[in-house]
Amino acid sequence: MSKHGVGADIAANAARIRERIARAAERAGRRPEDIRLVAVSKLHSAERISEAIGAGIRDIGENYVQEAAAKLSEVPEGARWHMVGHLQRNKAKQAVQIFDMIQTVDSPRLAAAIGRHAEAAGGSVDILLQVNTSGESAKSGVAPDAVEKLLEAVSEMRGLRVQGLMTVGRWDPNPESARSEFRLLADLAGRLEDRGEAEMKWVSMGMSHDFEIAIEEGANLVRVGTGIFGPRPE
Numbered sequence: 069m070s071k072h073g074v075g076a077d078i079a080a081n082a083a084r085i086r087e088r089i090a091r092a093a094e095r096a097g098r099r100p101e102d103i104r105l106v107a108v109s110k111l112h113s114a115e116r117i118s119e120a121i122g123a124g125i126r127d128i129g130e131n132y133v134q135e136a137a138a139k140l141s142e143v144p145e146g147a148r149w150h151m152v153g154h155l156q157r158n159k160a161k162q163a164v165q166i167f168d169m170i171q172t173v174d175s176p177r178l179a180a181a182i183g184r185h186a187e188a189a190g191g192s193v194d195i196l197l198q199v200n201t202s203g204e205s206a207k208s209g210v211a212p213d214a215v216e217k218l219l220e221a222v223s224e225m226r227g228l229r230v231q232g233l234m235t236v237g238r239w240d241p242n243p244e245s246a247r248s249e250f251r252l253l254a255d256l257a258g259r260l261e262d263r264g265e266a267e268m269k270w271v272s273m274g275m276s277h278d279f280e281i282a283i284e285e286g287a288n289l290v291r292v293g294t295g296i297f298g299p300r301p302e
């Protein structure tokens with residue numbers, strides 16, 4: 069097999085991930101079909117993404133606007149594109165043209181730029197608020213106790229629909245390390261929803277090494293890269 073494999077490996081990987089998602093959902097007393105799988109394809113080719121879509125993947129995640137723009141036109145239509153990387157304000161205009169959902173909004177200024185461009189383009193874009201649940205200084209996202217304030221600011225803006233929260237768990241070989249962070253995000257989403265401040269439709273958390281823990285703690289959107297596409301090419 070070549071270094072980056074052939075299409076069949078993506079279909080088999082995706083089937084295995086779906087099976088593990090289903091088992092984790094069942095453990096948590098939830099329905100497997102309520103968990104959305106986003107295949108994160110950063111650094112993988114348009115051809116590999118097309119193979120994933122051929123294998124039934126409907127949600128594609130990318131980290132860089134430029135890279136996503138280059139691949140978008142080479143990939144079959146019909147997939148939903150998710151921005152999961154840090155977004156710079158000066159890329160907001162291009163981002164709203166590409167992405168159906170921007171998962172990494174963590175400031176009012178970024179939200180305002182996204183909303184302005186979405187509105188100018190005659191539409192609106194779904195966003196998630198990114199929360200830094202681990203407190204690691206290198207991570208993007210607002211502090212858990214600042215989410216409510218961000219939500220208030222963003223709720224007034226046009227061109228945006230807040231659809232939930234997103235976090236990146238602490239990286240640790242033992243995925244259990246991120247469990248308390250996942251629980252924190254799910255609790256936050258539940259509290260904001262109870263107060264009627266926004267529809268918290270999506271709780272986006274969990275990657276290849278920890279998505280099962282995330283689902284057990286309430287994720288309904290998981291972002292899996294390596295588990296579907298294999299290791300990223302250098």
Ligand SMILES: *Cc1c(COP(=O)(O)O)cnc(C)c1O
Pocket residue numbers: 108110131152153236274275276277291292293294295
């Ligand atoms: C790269 C990335 C993923 C996927 O990571 P894997 O470990 O390859 O599954 C998920 N979420 C974000 C925000 C990422 O940057």
